[in-house]
Amino acid sequence: MSENKNLLSFQLKTEDFEKASENEKQDLVVMRESVSFWKDGMRRLLRNKIAMVSLAVLVIIMLFAFVVPYFYPYTYKDQIRGSENLDPFEYSQEEMTRIENGESVFPHVLGTDNLGRDLAIRLMMGARVSLLVGIVASIIVLIIGSVYGAVSAYFGGFVDIIMMRIVDIIYTVPDILIIILLSVVLKHPLQSIADNVPGFDWINTIGVGLISIFIVFGLLYWVGMARMVRSQILTLKEQEYVTAARALGAGHGRIIRKHLLTNCIGTLIVITTLQIPSSIFTESFLSFLGLGVAAPMTSLGSMASDALEGITSYPHRLLAPAILISVIILTFNLFGDGLRDAFDPKLKD
Amino acid sequence: MTKYIIKRIALGLLTVFIVATLTFFLMRLVPGGPFLSEKTPSAATLKALEEKYHFNEPLSVQYRIYMENLVKGDFGVSMKRKGTTVNDIIAKGFPVSARIGGLSILISFCIGVPIGTYAAYKRGKFIDKIIMFFATCGIAVPSFVVSTILLIVFSGWLGWFPSFGLTTPLHYVMPVTALCVYPTAYISRLMRSSMLDVLGQDYMRTAKAKGVGQFSSLFKHALRNSILPVVTYLGPLLAYTVVGSFVIEKIFNIPGLGRDFISSITSRDYPVIMGTTVFLALLLVAINVVVDIVYKIIDPRIKLK
Numbered sequence: 001m002s003e004n005k006n007l008l009s010f011q012l013k014t015e016d017f018e019k020a021s022e023n024e025k026q027d028l029v030v031m032r033e034s035v036s037f038w039k040d041g042m043r044r045l046l047r048n049k050i051a052m053v054s055l056a057v058l059v060i061i062m063l064f065a066f067v068v069p070y071f072y073p074y075t076y077k078d079q080i081r082g083s084e085n086l087d088p089f090e091y092s093q094e095e096m097t098r099i100e101n102g103e104s105v106f107p108h109v110l111g112t113d114n115l116g117r118d119l120a121i122r123l124m125m126g127a128r129v130s131l132l133v134g135i136v137a138s139i140i141v142l143i144i145g146s147v148y149g150a151v152s153a154y155f156g157g158f159v160d161i162i163m164m165r166i167v168d169i170i171y172t173v174p175d176i177l178i179i180i181l182l183s184v185v186l187k188h189p190l191q192s193i194a195d196n197v198p199g200f201d202w203i204n205t206i207g208v209g210l211i212s213i214f215i216v217f218g219l220l221y222w223v224g225m226a227r228m229v230r231s232q233i234l235t236l237k238e239q240e241y242v243t244a245a246r247a248l249g250a251g252h253g254r255i256i257r258k259h260l261l262t263n264c265i266g267t268l269i270v271i272t273t274l275q276i277p278s279s280i281f282t283e284s285f286l287s288f289l290g291l292g293v294a295a296p297m298t299s300l301g302s303m304a305s306d307a308l309e310g311i312t313s314y315p316h317r318l319l320a321p322a323i324l325i326s327v328i329i330l331t332f333n334l335f336g337d338g339l340r341d342a343f344d345p346k347l348k349d
Numbered sequence: 350m351t352k353y354i355i356k357r358i359a360l361g362l363l364t365v366f367i368v369a370t371l372t373f374f375l376m377r378l379v380p381g382g383p384f385l386s387e388k389t390p391s392a393a394t395l396k397a398l399e400e401k402y403h404f405n406e407p408l409s410v411q412y413r414i415y416m417e418n419l420v421k422g423d424f425g426v427s428m429k430r431k432g433t434t435v436n437d438i439i440a441k442g443f444p445v446s447a448r449i450g451g452l453s454i455l456i457s458f459c460i461g462v463p464i465g466t467y468a469a470y471k472r473g474k475f476i477d478k479i480i481m482f483f484a485t486c487g488i489a490v491p492s493f494v495v496s497t498i499l500l501i502v503f504s505g506w507l508g509w510f511p512s513f514g515l516t517t518p519l520h521y522v523m524p525v526t527a528l529c530v531y532p533t534a535y536i537s538r539l540m541r542s543s544m545l546d547v548l549g550q551d552y553m554r555t556a557k558a559k560g561v562g563q564f565s566s567l568f569k570h571a572l573r574n575s576i577l578p579v580v581t582y583l584g585p586l587l588a589y590t591v592v593g594s595f596v597i598e599k600i601f602n603i604p605g606l607g608r609d610f611i612s613s614i615t616s617r618d619y620p621v622i623m624g625t626t627v628f629l630a631l632l633l634v635a636i637n638v639v640v641d642i643v644y645k646i647i648d649p650r651i652k653l654k
Contacts, residue, residue: 330489
């Protein structure tokens with residue numbers, strides 16, 4: 001359109017007063033598809049390469065720990081006569097003759113130990129025990145810590161003061177010392193329960209040491225979680241939706257469960273994941289000192305401890321569990337960091 | 350301030366009291382009492398033993414005697430090693446453990462702090478990534494893994510360092526290294542993140558604007574402020590070192606308190622377990638109290654509650 005030379009004109013363009021086309025209408029809509037908390041977090045998590053690689057490694061380790069043993073031709077407690085102290089991929093005399101007769105013998109990928117037990121399957125079972133300990137212990141911590149912290153923060157006042165004093169005291173108790181003490185002390189009572197009371201045979205399979213580890217995690221380790229949850233809920237409980245829920249007649253339990261804990265789910269997930277490697281750490285440490293699972297069951301720590309005697313002649317027996325446990329702890333740490341960056345960046349210090 | 354110190358010390362004493370009480374009653378839970386062993390002693394011996402250790406008295410009296418002895422600093426008598434008191438064991442083993450532990454804490458501070466500072470200074474660069482990669486790995490490796498790998502490589506294959514005992518300075522190298530891998534890695538990560546925090550502060554920009562040199566701004570302004578979280582880590586670090594010493598002293602066969610503690614567990618020498626636990630708890634709690642108080646003194650910005 002040509003310029004209007006008339007200086008007294010308003011300089012208006014006639015196009016500006018036409019009805020908007022559909023395209024122009026669409027451009028004005030600023031609302032995008034809403035991104036939920038989970039979608040947003042997952043998108044950030046999927047973009048984090050280190051976390052995804054760690055997750056893949058963890059999945060592979062879990063497959064080896066939980067699935068592969070069912071298809072493996074050896075078991076963790078079978079003592080194969082004549083094939084003691086084999087090197088990796090070495091066959092015993094007897095197995096050699098079987099191979100010559102046309103039978104196929106599955107190789108001992110990591111060799112065997114001094115009792116003729118296949119080390120590869122023991123490594124898998126050890127990894128299974130370590131992973132289970134980490135996960136179960138973290139769930140115990142999650143349940144006790146979140147409920148305790150939430151109750152303390154929600155009721156506030158005198159309840160809060162008393163509950164947090166208890167946390168302060170537990171926080172200063174040296175936990176490993178108490179774990180060691182408990183596993184020493186609980187050995188006999190738990191053993192007699194397992195032997196005499198019907199329905200408690202499972203104690204023998206898990207081992208007294210492991211149960212005392214769980215008990216101590218339940219008694220002592222939740223305090224960090226409780227503090228975190230408390231500080232989150234102290235701010236959350238001032239939000240309007242809590243007042244609204246209360247006005248609508250929701251009980252304390254319902255508000256804590258449905259409104260407060262669900263709103264700090266990010267923190268809960270992150271702390272629980274980061275708790276897993278530290279539980280595995282503690283378990284391997286105790287097993288290494290001989291306070292963990294009961295033989296013939298094994299864990300990565302007790303495998304390393306067993307291998308200590310023949311360290312110069314059979315270093316691979318020690319290196320295999322040592323490397324595996326480091327990899328498990330490392331990948332859990334890295335994955336937990338990724339989760340934290342994705343779901344709860346505020347936690348990063 | 351005085352009120353805070355008194356409160357902190359009272360809380361510490363309460364913790365030690367709880368640990369001591371817990372230890373006492375847990376040990377009494379063991380069925381058959383602490384004399385239960387492979388060979389059952391005769392009735393007369395048992396009676397004499399019970400008399401000697403006051404086991405024939407009611408529990409409340411036993412508890413009172415135990416507590417009185419603890420307050421006097423008497424941790425009891427070993428049952429398996431004849432004529433040795435727990436105080437003897439602590440007096441003999443603790444200096445050895447303290448030397449190794451103290452050395453490793455010192456080294457991990459001396460390495461961790463500069464490395465973390467440097468990584469923060471070069472943030473995002475290649476060198477920062479390398480340092481953080483090793484620090485992340487260092488946190489994931491348990492001390493028994495480090496020490497056994499050191500044993501295999503430096504003692505088994507290369508033969509540079511002796512594998513057990515603690516007589517020459519060379520003996521210290523491997524245990525101390527094994528014990529300080531985790532704290533060094535942890536401190537450097539802590540130092541890096543706290544340094545990054547400080548480097549973004551306004552006063553750092555002010556320092557730069559008024560022409561303070563890079564070196565001086567980093568070490569005078571930034572380091573002093575960012576080292577505070579590392580100071581608070583001293584408490585957990587000490588706990589880690591005490592616990593780590595159990596493993597290290599077992600592997601390297603060092604005659605320290607940690608090895609004695611572990612061997613007392615395997616031989617079920619209950620008075621030694623009890624005494625050592627209470628002693629270590631006392632040590633840890635005391636150091637934690639001191640660290641907390643020092644922290645408040647060196648950082649006046651922290652409000653005293």
